[in-house]
């Protein structure tokens with residue numbers, strides 16, 4: 001706990017321990033050279049015998065008396081500064097400091113002598129606190145502060161509504177006139193003009209309608225408060241009450257300033273409450289806290305300054321096209337002159353689109369460090385706040401900072417959190433979100449005139465963004481950052497493998513690893529490499545081996561193999577034939593993908609077995625190719641039917657895929673002769689279909705026919721290769737996992753050659769036969 005010194009104020013020692021500390025310090029003072037302060041903050045050293053020193057301060061054995069303010073202040077000041085200079089931050093420090101036999105003087109602060117390390121740390125901590133005090137504020141004081149404020153506002157609102165006027169029973173004018181005034185029971189009237197009400201006070205023991213009343217106060221609504229007194233006097237005259245016996249009427253006016261003063265008092269009280277708390281738990285003061293609540297919490301990376309080197313394009317593997325596109329910004333930021341001379345206007349911002357973990361943030365940071373400009377990053381969700389206006393204020397803050405640092409790059413991650421389509425204030429609109437978005441648009445237009453602030457934003461939902469954000473002059477460039485292709489995966493693997501200690505060079509591992517990981521993002525790959533390293537370390541290895549990668553791939557993609565709840569032998573046999581069916585059909589047909597492996601080890605993700613294929617990067621498929629793919633998906637069910645002559649529920653997932661493929665061909669791709677070249681969107685399958693019932697029926701019939709045809713063909717293929725199917729299934733039952741190489745050895749190479757060739761293992765001793773990898777885009781057998 002630091003003892004603060006503030007000019008002209010007593011030191012902020014914690015309230016509870018202050019007197020104890022003081023007493024302890026006074027004991028200490030007797031044996032030390034003592035300081036006196038002529039003016040707060042400046043120090044003159046005085047010897048203990050100096051005549052201008054307050055004599056009282058030295059008589060330490062005397063109990064402390066609330067003496068002159070001079071005495072008290074001087075003493076407190078002296079103690080606090082002395083403690084501070086001596087490195088005393090807590091009462092423990094003080095006890096340590098005053099331990100018998102210890103001498104200290106203020107010129108060689110003891111705290112520093114003793115453990116300067118700690119002092120230094122504290123210093124740094126303070127600096128950090130100043131940078132971001134918000135992070136240090138514990139929840140409780142914050143809650144207290146907000147509660148206090150809410151209470152204040154609530155009270156004022158209540159005051160406005162006239163709380164008192166609701167307390168007493170309302171009466172009508174007639175009731176007041178006949179039952180109270182006429183009977184002479186009214187003792188006094190208090191008029192509250194703001195509330196348009198009068199409080200009627202009856203005399204002690206008043207009798208109304210023949211009954212003694214318990215309550216003496218009633219409320220009378222008065223629409224015209226100013227004319228009320230006249231009205232009462234007139235009534236009294238009517239009732240022949242003499243003017244000198246009239247009811248006293250008091251006007252209780254609430255000044256317009258009352259709520260303001262009240263709020264002021266509450267705010268000040270709250271402030272001191274928090275101050276007091278903050279001195280105990282070391283908080284920043286409340287004003288700072290408020291400012292920080294509002295402030296944009298962005299991450300700043302000053303490429304030029306302390307970090308020295310940032311992330312360069314070299315650290316981003318693949319993404320060749322994206323890099324080329326984004327290079328324009330780098331060029332512009334580096335040599336704006338070249339562009340300006342030609343009269344070119346550089347796009348103000350670019351939207352990085354793509355699935356998570358594919359390197360959007362990485363690329364944006366690389367741009368900043370390539371261009372050697374600061375990088376301000378903020379997540380879109382940071383703008384979204386419950387409190388009104390806070391989001392917009394944060395946007396302003398962010399851009400203010402950006403302008404100060406121009407040229408620079410502002411990066412907003414997950415911009416969909418703020419950039420959602422506006423609903424135009426109708427039902428379900430969120431005006432706070434819209435304010436924030438509007439502010440963002442305004443600021444983006446604003447930086448148009450300002451040079452060198454480039455906006456980059458990332459999202460994986462471009463479709464939900466407000467059109468205004470995508471207009472020319474805003475985020476008009478869209479840079480696709482998709483899942484890495486096979487070649488890109490290899491590059492990413494090379495990048496991360498280079499950072500690991502391996503038996504062989506990275507190039508030995510990367511081709512096969514890239515093949516094993518279709519559908520993985522850059523982040524997944526980085527994670528996989530890390531998992532392998534962790535596994536090797538856990539096994540106590542000095543160097544990472546191929547088997548560590550096999551383990552990691554399995555773990556990252558497929559989850560862990562199930563040890564319990566294993567299949568019954570008959571079920572296992574069915575699963576083995578099912579998976580072998582898939583594999584064999586895929587193996588024998590021309591247009592199917594290369595098989596990576598088949599497994600009948602149950603996984604924790606509830607798959608009973610799987611056949612994993614290596615998807616090609618193919619984008620267009622012919623009718624024949626689609627047909628063969630349907631056959632491959634039906635291979636499992638067909639094998640069950642061929643071998644056991646009965647079928648199981650294990651093919652549900654396969655059948656769903658096949659059904660979708662069939663309907664897509666007929667309804668969307670115009671691949672059916674009967675239906676013709678019509679195409680309906682997927683979303684056209686709801687209640688009101690854009691086609692007739694008759695066409696619908698035809699579509700259904702055609703789909704059934706197509707699937708039946710594929711199934712028959714599959715059965716035929718398997719019947720003709722029953723021998724191979726038996727071989728495959730029996731071996732699979734035994735080994736549980738089979739790789740491409742295993743199958744090749746068993747039934748010979750695939751008839752439609754080379755394109756189905758897997759990268760051979762580049763390393764030794766991988767894939768123990770009952771340890772497996774992964775079903776990604778695999779046909780699972782649930």
Ligand SMILES: Nc1ncnc2c1ncn2[C@@H]1O[C@H](COP(=O)(O)OP(=O)(O)OP(=O)(O)O)[C@@H](O)[C@H]1O
Pocket residue numbers: 315316317318319355356357358359360361362363413458492495521522523524526
């Ligand atoms: N092309 C790549 N080259 C090298 N590393 C990559 C690549 N893509 C992703 N990574 C790794 O993945 C991590 C996550 O990437 P990044 O944060 O840039 O993803 P993102 O696309 O911004 O994801 P999100 O949308 O979830 O923010 C990076 O820190 C990096 O380690």
Ligand SMILES: [Zn+2]
Pocket residue numbers: 578582633636637650651654779780781
């Ligand atoms: Zn299947």
